[in-house]
Amino acid sequence: MTYKNINIGESELEIMKVLWKAGEPVNTQYISEAVEDKGWKRTTISTFLVRLVEKGALSVEKRGKLYYYSPLISQKEYRKSQTKNLIMSLYNGSIKDFAVSLFDEQTLSDNDIKELKAIFEDKEV
Amino acid sequence: MTYKNINIGESELEIMKVLWKAGEPVNTQYISEAVEDKGWKRTTISTFLVRLVEKGALSVEKRGKLYYYSPLISQKEYRKSQTKNLIMSLYNGSIKDFAVSLFDEQTLSDNDIKELKAIFEDKEV
DNA sequence: ATTTTATGACTACGGATGTAGAATATAGGT
DNA sequence: ACCTATATTCTACATCCGTAGTCATAAAAT
Secondary structure, eight states: OOOOOOOOOOHHHHHHHHHHHOOOOEEHHHHHHHHHGGOHHOOOOOOOOHHHHHHTEEEEETTEEEEEEEEOHHHHHHHHHHHHHHHHHTTTHHHHHHHHHHHHHGSSOOOHHHHHHHHHHOOOO | OOOOOOOOOOOHHHHHHHHHOOSSSOOOOHHHHHHHGGTTOHHHHHHHHHHHTTSEEEEEEEEEEEEEEEESSSHHHHHHHHHHHHHHHHHTTTTTHHHHHHGGGGOOOOHHHHHHHHHHOOOOO
8 A cells, every 4th residue: 555646647547558458567669559549759658658657656677778667556556546536526525425426317328227236236245 | 518528626626616515606705715724815716716717617797896606517517527537537438347446445435335235226227 | 880760868848727926906994 | 085905817937747859879770
């Protein structure tokens, strides 16, 4: 539990996702290919990497002449902290209000609801 | 459904919360008192108000010599859009993954879970 | 050895946000 | 009519984020 509330921007997050998915240290080339669809310039990606390292979201290691990056924050941790933030800031910390709102109107499809019911009903307390 | 994805900053959100809670147009003085605990200077609050109006998050109306503000975005709408954003960006849009993660580890207390079960079990599809 | 290519470092710049000081307007009291 | 307290506008500034250009360096290709 060493997670300090690090802010990760939207674009930076895309980089994190690549790293989380990779599951092992990868180099810039790998990352560049993985985010090709974003159309970012090479230097843009570099900037994101530098900033993520500065923020403590990634670690970097030089192997030969290339840098390899790995996440210092797990996707799980990050998801959890972001979800918590949302519930705290928008629902005064009430999970219940939050769940109620999830049901509201078109937020969920019938199928979503089915799935959720299944999940919750299985849950033992 | 006129909600365009307006970005509201963290501090600005505090102002919105006051307005949502108030439920009727209120003036700057009212707002100032409501956010006293934040320790913001008067001009800071003014700036937030001006920006929120510019963004289309608030409407403003002059009554006599004072300005009265009211939200143009409902709390419900805003919550919904933010929740959706979170699920889209962190869980690839999968409500299911999201719910599963909610259960993960210490995110929920036993009581939270009880409440949620109750809510979900009541839900008809 | 010289040229091209890949990689990384440094610098920049505009917009958003948090924050507030200075200047101005306005109303109310005297 | 003048002073004072309060409200509003304008301007400013630092930080973060998205984005990228330029320069340097090193390796690979010719």
